[in-house]
Amino acid sequence: MSWLSSVRNALSFVVPTTKETPDNLWHKCKGCGAMIFTKEWEENLSVCPTCDHHGRIGPAARFEQLLDAGSAEILTPPKAAEDPLKFRDSKRYADRLKAARTETGEQDAFVNARGRIHDRRVVIGVQDFAFMGGSMGQAVGEAFVQGVEAAIADRAPYVVFTASGGARMQEGILSLMQMPRSTVAIQMLHDAGLPYIVVLTDPTSGGVMAAYAMLGDIHIAEPRATLAFTGRRVIESTIREKLPEDFQTSEYYLEHGLIDMVVHRKDLRDQLATVIGYLCGERKAA
Numbered sequence: 412m413s414w415l416s417s418v419r420n421a422l423s424f425v426v427p428t429t430k431e432t433p434d435n436l437w438h439k440c441k442g443c444g445a446m447i448f449t450k451e452w453e454e455n456l457s458v459c460p461t462c463d464h465h466g467r468i469g470p471a472a473r474f475e476q477l478l479d480a481g482s483a484e485i486l487t488p489p490k491a492a493e494d495p496l497k498f499r500d501s502k503r504y505a506d507r508l509k510a511a512r513t514e515t516g517e518q519d520a521f522v523n524a525r526g527r528i529h530d531r532r533v534v535i536g537v538q539d540f541a542f543m544g545g546s547m548g549q550a551v552g553e554a555f556v557q558g559v560e561a562a563i564a565d566r567a568p569y570v571v572f573t574a575s576g577g578a579r580m581q582e583g584i585l586s587l588m589q590m591p592r593s594t595v596a597i598q599m600l601h602d603a604g605l606p607y608i609v610v611l612t613d614p615t616s617g618g619v620m621a622a623y624a625m626l627g628d629i630h631i632a633e634p635r636a637t638l639a640f641t642g643r644r645v646i647e648s649t650i651r652e653k654l655p656e657d658f659q660t661s662e663y664y665l666e667h668g669l670i671d672m673v674v675h676r677k678d679l680r681d682q683l684a685t686v687i688g689y690l691c692g693e694r695k696a697a
């Protein structure tokens with residue numbers, strides 16, 4: 412054995428053979444295509460430092476970014492009937508659910524947490540687009556009601572982050588029934604004298620847009636989010652007109668009076684605290 416081989420053999424015990432550079436070291440921005448260190452991307456709240464594109468984030472990152480350190484209490488997802496129609500398209504719905512659960516680590520597409528923002532009590536519900544396109548089925552409706560009930564119990568505002576392709580087709584009419592259901596839940600909040608604040612994130616559309624996404628007391632949107640009831644092509648072919656380029660963006664909605672403000676993710680926590688302060692100021696003092 413040459414001296415080189417013996418050194419190499421000796422080294423093989425101390426140098427791990429596993430891959431040292433994980434595949435997710437870099438993040439490619441969907442806005443401008445720039446390659447950014449994943450660590451830098453996450454430290455910048457998943458917003459591109461070059462073009463300001465706001466990436467899609469799930470419940471865990473959202474709670475982490477918004478709530479006072481150590482104040483978050485994630486609510487256990489409520490039980491909902493699974494696959495009530497025994498639905499199958501190219502795959503079984505039950506298998507799609509299983510895959511989404513493995514991929515996201517969530518039970519379904521909507522997660523609630525109690526916590527505080529600048530020491531103001533709040534219940535936050537976050538819809539996860541990564542879970543079957545954030546689609547609204549019975550579990551999402553159930554979680555929405557859970558969030559409302561938690562807010563009423565805590566005498567706190569309910570803040571919901573929407574991100575959805577719409578109703579969950581695999582649950583048919585049962586998914587559409589979540590529209591009136593969430594509307595009644597919002598009325599319960601109003602009856603309790605509590606504010607309901609919506610933060611529209613990219614993308615929010617379909618049945619969710621037609622239900623709880625547009626029923627807020629205050630509507631905030633993240634910059635350049637796609638917000639729509641139905642797609643551009645469908646509208647254009649129905650009304651036989653060309654739509655403006657920026658149609659169905661946060662900025663267009665703001666300009667046309669459909670929402671109250673467009674807020675950069677880095678300012679969201681402070682802005683929410685201000686809005687909650689305006690709406691519940693006297694409760695904090697009490």
Ligand SMILES: [Zn+2]
Nearest residue numbers: 440443459462
């Ligand atoms: Zn970018």
